[in-house]
Amino acid sequence: MKECKLIKYPYFIAVLIAISSFAVMAEKSPEQKNVQAVGGLMQVKCFVEYHGGGDDIRFVTDTFATPTQAIKVFQGRKVKKNNTQKVIYKVKECVEARKKFTNGRAKQLDKGLLR
Secondary structure (H helix, E strand, O other): OHHHHHHHHHHHHHHHHHHHHHHHHHHOOHHHHHHHHOOOEEEEEEEEEEOOOOEEEEEEEEEOOOHHHHHHHHOOOEEEEOOEEEEEEEEEEEEEOOOOOOOHHHHHHHHOOOO
């Protein structure tokens, strides 16, 4: 009889751990679940200005704590646009890919992008 009780305890503990982990996952927002699932990766879009004029929206996926950390990725970087190489002069705004920009021009450009 004691052997049956001893065998049941590990199963009971395993069930408790499983239930508590489900409760923790249920409390997290969809964004937090997504970041946890992909290992902290965040998809960010940035509104950039090029040397010599012109602006655009550029995307990056990396491990960022906040979207503004993506500014360092783009500042001064050479990129191809319309078969010409351009240098990013200034990063005006960065937000998570699914969120909206606050800058009016960025909103206008973002609206025209195909996804």
